[in-house]
Amino acid sequence: MPVYEFKCKKCEIKFEEYFKSASEQKKLFCPSCKSEHVEKVFSVFGTSEAGNGNLASAGGNKAGSGGGCGCCAMG
Numbered sequence: 001m002p003v004y005e006f007k008c009k010k011c012e013i014k015f016e017e018y019f020k021s022a023s024e025q026k027k028l029f030c031p032s033c034k035s036e037h038v039e040k041v042f043s044v045f046g047t048s049e050a051g052n053g054n055l056a057s058a059g060g061n062k063a064g065s066g067g068g069c070g071c072c073a074m075g
């Protein structure tokens, strides 16, 4: 039984919702403020849709060097 994490856009709390199947459509609402403006949050240990290459998330806009190995290139 898959469980997904959601976030309320109104009060910004996070909550989890269980689904019978991955394709099940459910009417979701915030358990706190009962708002229907919720969005799905991709948890870290969830499905590996975007596995590699998505390292920079918080303003990591360093100069993209044109090299192969990025892990050992300093400067």
Ligand SMILES: [Zn+2]
Binding pocket: 008, 009, 010, 011, 012, 013, 030, 031, 032, 033, 034, 035
């Ligand atoms: Zn809410």
